[in-house]
């Protein structure tokens with residue numbers, strides 16, 4: 001079974017789409033095949049990876065419809081550089097899907113069902129989730145094997161992460177997920193080590209996470225080059241390969257590669 005990684009957080013703008021797109025690129029460039037699925041009606045994955053809007057409504061919304069028969073609407077990503085990374089785009093049609101999910105007998109399990117009935121061939125499937133903890137993140141949760149939580153380094157981050165973890169554990173029980181998805185860890189993003197407040201928050205966060213038995217990844221620094229790169233639809237690694245923030249993805253890539261190796265045994 002492939003690794004299915006949901007990138008989730010209950011805070012807007014914490015870097016979910018940025019991290020999702022970068023991990024798709026990095027795992028893809030180390031030889032694995034990757035499908036990046038956008039569950040956000042805003043369709044940010046398309047924006048951040050240089051794709052035009054979905055053509056003929058070929059998006060995740062079509063996958064969630066009852067007449068879906070396995071024709072996954074994949075589009076190639078960064079095809080000048082990689083051969084094995086695709087996206088399944090999000091769009092406003094997903095808003096209608098939310099209403100239908102609520103009424104559907106298998107609503108919370110619909111994405112998991114699609115992946116069971118019509119498996120994607122990719123080694124890694126990444127779900128980029130919207131910030132609200134509604135039906136869309138729930139279908140990602142029930143379809144995932146692993147979770148990653150990006151957070152901004154702010155005074156309310158630890159509290160927010162605690163509430164998100166509570167929501168996870170509650171949802172795992174309610175959805176009767178067996179096995180439960182593994183929480184890879186919390187990834188602090190947009191970290192500025194010149195700011196005392198950021199250093200303090202990070203220092204306090206580490207023991208709090210240890211108490212909860214949750215791994216804290218080393219932070220990804222704040223750099224406006226992320227915005228510049230995403231404006232061109234590129235990961236930082238293609239836009240500024242020597243930028244020091246590029247190396248900061250290594251621990252999370254290593255953790256994912258280990259999960260991929262374990263999954264292939």
Ligand SMILES: Nc1ncnc2c1ncn2[C@@H]1O[C@H](COP(=O)(O)OP(=O)(O)OP(=O)(O)O)[C@@H](O)[C@H]1O
Nearest residue numbers: 012013014015016017018131190221222223226227
């Ligand atoms: N490390 C970083 N340094 C500077 N800017 C960043 C960094 N990571 C992300 N950004 C920028 O912050 C903004 C929010 O990032 P992103 O869209 O990835 O967050 P998100 O969690 O997906 O947001 P949403 O909740 O709206 O889906 C974007 O403009 C992005 O370019």
Ligand SMILES: [Mg+2]
Nearest residue numbers: 016017040044
């Ligand atoms: Mg996003």
